[in-house]
Amino acid sequence: MRDAVNWEHALVTGNGRQGALCWGGREAIRLTVSHERLFLPVGPRLDAPDTAAILPRLRGLLAAGRYAAAAEAVCAHAAAAEPAYAETVWIDPLVGAATLTVRPERPGAGSWSVELGSGLVEYRWAGGHLRVFASRASDAILVALSAPGGFRGTLDLSLIESTPPIPVTGRVATGPTLNVDFGAAPGYRVRCRVLSGDVDGCEVRSDAVLAIRTLLPGDADPAVPDEDFEALLAAHRDLHGELMGRVRLDLGAGRAARAAPTARLLAAPVGPALVERLFDAGRYAIISSTGDLPPTLQGVWSGTWTPPWSSGYTLDGNLPAAVAALLPTGTPELLLPVFDLLESVRDDLRHNARRLYGARGLLTPLHLSTHGRQNHFGPVWCQTFWTAGAAWMSRLYVDYWRYTGDRDFLRERALPFLRESAEFYLDFAQIRDGVATFSPSYSPENAPAATGSQACVDATMDVAVVRDLLTNLLRIADELNLADPDAPRWRGLLGALPGYRVADGLLAEWCHPDLDDQPAHRHASHLWPLWYEPDPLITGDPRLRAAAMATVRSRLAWWLGAEADEMAYGLAQLGLAAAALGMAEEAYATVERMAGRYWRPSLVPTHNRDAIFNVDIAGGLPAVVAAMLLRSAHGRLDLLPALPARWPAGRVTGLAARGAVRVAELRWAPGRAQAVLTARHDVRLTVGAPPGMLIDGAPSCPVALTAGRPHRVLAVSP
Template identity: 55%
Template sequence: MTPTSDSPPNRTIRTRSPVRDWEDALISGNGSQGALVHSGPDRTRLTLCHERLFLPAREPLPAPRTAPILPELRALLGRGESRAAAERITALAAGEGYRGTHWIDPLVGAAELALTPDRPVPGPLTRSCDLDTGVVTEELPDGTLHRVFASRADDVVVCEFLRAGGLEGRLTLGTLPEEPPVPLWARADAGTDRLSLTVTLPDRPAGTAPGYTVTCAVTSEGGTVRPDGGGLAVRGVRRLTLVLRTEVAAPGAERPPAPAVLPGKRTGPLLERHRTLHGELMGRFRLRLDGAGPGHGRGADPERIARLVDAGRYAVISACGDLPPTLQGVWSGTYDPPWRSGYTFDGNLPSALAGLHPTGTPELMPPLFDLMDAFAEDLRENARRLYGCGGILLPAHASTSGRHNHFGPEWCLTCWTAGAAWVARLYWDHYAYTRDRAFLRERALPFLTEAAEFHEDFLCADGFSPSYSPENTPADGDGQACVNATMDVAAVRDLARNLVRAHRVLGLPGARRWVRLAARLPGYRIGPDGCLAEWAGTAGPVAQTDRHAHRHASHLYPLWYERDPAFADPRLAGAAARAVRARLAWWRGQEADEMAFGLVQLGLAAAALGMSEEACEAVSLLAERYWRPTMVPTHNRGRILNVDIGGGFPALVAAMLLGSAEGRVDVLPALPREWASGCAEGLRARGGVVVDRLEWGPDGVLVDLRATADGPLLVRMPDGDRRIRLTAGGTVRLRGKLRNG
């Protein structure tokens, strides 16, 4: 083996890029509390955020009662009248209160904390973020040092200012500096050792949160701190320590919470407790990638790719609390975030969560399952009202409720029925990676069952009608409503297969029911161009021909997780490979803003097919286009803070290094020649397998495997298959060559 260094990678981000707005911030978060640190020469500033602070802007309505017109909708789709079907849904919904798009409640920033110096400090700031501790540091040209972290141990944001010559300025805590979409009543209070902000929502819909409180405990060393018109005047203070907490009232409460009683104000113990928890999560996975040398590298620098894996994991770990990450994680510096920054289930949220299992942080997944529990009655109501079906129907967008509220004549999202089946795969994977049989029996099986019960009732002689392939329109169609989107077929095939496996693992009867469901599903289709078709069947006179110039790649779903057994057929595998190349050719020439996670979808499919160069190109496009100088991921090219590729990018890199299915792991299934050598520590595989170390280089491959339970394992090494047996807690080391011969 080529010698490697065991020294940990440098996980500190440094930048001197200017701050234009809150999206240029460095981020810190403990899952529940978030801090955006975005100072400038005129003030040192951070925006405080909370995972539950969805502004109750509109009362959620029940999903429209379209079940009685389902035969009419199916007839329209059978005649190829896609737009007419979507407009019929919209017209009916208008009579039930849906006039125009009904947006979800937005995730908003709680408050802005600012220390404004008596005199601005010109010149660029030196800014850094230590990913292993979550500490953000800013150094001003006058020597002022500003440190911030969100403590996972104490559920507070800690902010420290230091200046040898003494701080001179005014400390304030207030609401965001923009007009809110609904009335806010804000009251700021100041004392020598505290600031507080209480925000009440006087016109909120019934049963929603009445407001929130931000509390700031203040400790100073040297100089003086005194109340000054709702803020604090700071004079000659060498060290100013602030401990802050945002608390959001429970829905239906009478008033905002009282100001919090905060933990001890010494920074050292607070940081040490937090460092232990956050650092342990970050330390579960480490990656080093080395390039192929001069003249051989294409695409993004391998070292940058490894650093972005760390940065992506940091963003998602910092955004997983009692709730899963929204589009923007746990951060928002506005009252009007893009797409209201809720949970987007038809791509963004699954991408954000995709790296949690393969990089070793499965305990961050249950917030998704808790959210599904909270939405359960709404999901059942959606199924009944929209389609007259049992089971559950998950909307594409949600925040404070699971009601199917967001749709329109173009974005006909009520036609998307695969959401619960997709989330069911995340339930199954949680079992597959952890081998937690109690979770499988008590949480996964009930959810999978209800997701499948919907499709038992919904499937008709034509298959899935209505259907929807997220955001794409057939090239010969006039709307997005369709019949038999390949994603729907694939997600429900996967759901039925996993239900059969769950019954077998738990020794329960009833699996034949799900075999019968699988038998009712349409098959996959290969289009005239030889690509895997995005629509598995026609809609009457409309052939539903592919349109590869699109940012989603939903028809490649059968390859994102465990490869659908149907793709053992070389014809289907070849068609999928051609579909990857067709979409990638479009992405290659894109200069306009397009969402990032579609490249994750392409890359995962390429990795599953062993298409190493195509997977590498997807990684390179992601690395070169979708990150700010702060290494915070974005939705569009360099703009719109968004955490979906924060999970998707590490998941894609991990999939290129390790594939897995029940009873099998694939070592380096899509290793590009650009990654000539490297080392990954802490990869995880389905079947409860942990890859403590995977190392490769010109001299060969080394892999250390262990498992949580005894059992046989097929290991597909680059130079051939090995059949081994793992015992719980024991380690097996395998060596091989990078290529046969």
């Protein structure tokens, strides 16, 4: 890749805590460094709006069909009590720390490259060579400068460009160290140490190795334990490469196609080589941006003071998309930071539930970063009405247990979070004549046709996530042999949930019969029941299954239209649903669209087509590919459930499945597929053959796996 014109086109390296955007070229090579906890303190931590005081009025407006009035009433009530709510209140944004600019004495046009297996980014030109990586072993950005006869040039460490929304000042001290203040608030330091070479202030007079570390107040700054760049890289490669190497995908691309430059692959029709590369690149971005915290909208990287949507954690789709591939690609430990984040703001989630709805339990905001208060909403984006977050996050807790078999986690972390999440819905849902109602409600970020407002009642997502939560709670109680005192109430609410609705042959986005669908939309939240373990109420009912399939095709038709070039992770939502339903070509169409429109030659995806640096589909694309090759749900493992015609032969190693099962190898060719399965503990499951094939003469067969012992499965065409 040639010169990267700005930080949005940068190549990336990261160790989860520290990151570097690598860009520029020719006259100046730039490394913009960042830290996972560097959120700019732009706003106060407000009490969530006290909408519990007007809840009967809100429900009355919604029952009368005055949806926009209900959303406006929240804003008016909130602003009357807290003047700050007269404007939209944003979360604290993730920002870049500083930019190290390297100006070689002998500049020239060069090219950038990244090695995904090691995280090493390089810039080569006739007069020199720069190498950089974010070390997992040393928790620092390591930079090597070299040139024939010795590197010569200058260094400049300075604040990132653009204007910060609050007073920010910085000065370079000896070292050099950039000391930054946020007005009266504590800031941070960026320290650049010289490990080897002749460097005097900003002058570089020989080949050199540098270590850069962003330090927040209280952070330790230990010395990097070695000055030899190759040794430092080897120590990092062992850690990073092991994570990357847990899964290998071969779609039969061929050696020549795999060697082609990314820009050439992106310019051509999507083929197996590009899908293979982006599968790896997506995993690389998420692995590189997962540290003590999960990836934000921009991972661990930022080159601005004002990133889009403040680049925090957006729970109604972006964060779940970013982490969607972590479990099926065998990196479950990288999901733990999601739970750490949620549990660190648990008191705020309780505060939200009390203030907004007078309820017990947990209520997540849609956006969060430095706190979990529900502060961000408005009359159009009526996000105080979105109550599905805690139940959705509960599914991630459940799946961590299902993929790892970790019963201690189930008992000590999952069950408490699920129980407290359920407390909210037990208090919030209204049951009348035996049927539960969710009012207010919200189906991100869509509006029922002809209502003029996103405010609604009985969004299908709300019903689906609560059904999943309560079902899992009852199963976990059985698994742990617990007689939970809330179990009768869980069963009562579960039995009162409204059924899924079909309207005009489609799975309705709102269970309420008065709300009509708006299918031309980037979200597909009503397909949530198909993104994880497909809901048997849909897959087992021919009418609902057909409606869900028609919904996938309807939304996909909109996405394939010329006007749909925004929010790429909506394609991941469709792809997961299509794969769950065995819709191979539709699932492939989502992968093809994600691959062909939303990635740059830097191997970093974008939110819109060629716009807005963003990592959502870095998780979403690998998740859809994995779902097409393997489906695990309800004690069953299906091989190649949605294999498209474009991938007639291939091999994947290391995919993971529920039941703590690992597919050590899955290999296929026309008329034949074979898998090697292992398990962490003894488990019985049903293995399904690929469509059109049989295992031992049947479409599926029972398999008993013994912990640690490989088991081979062969499927062939009849």
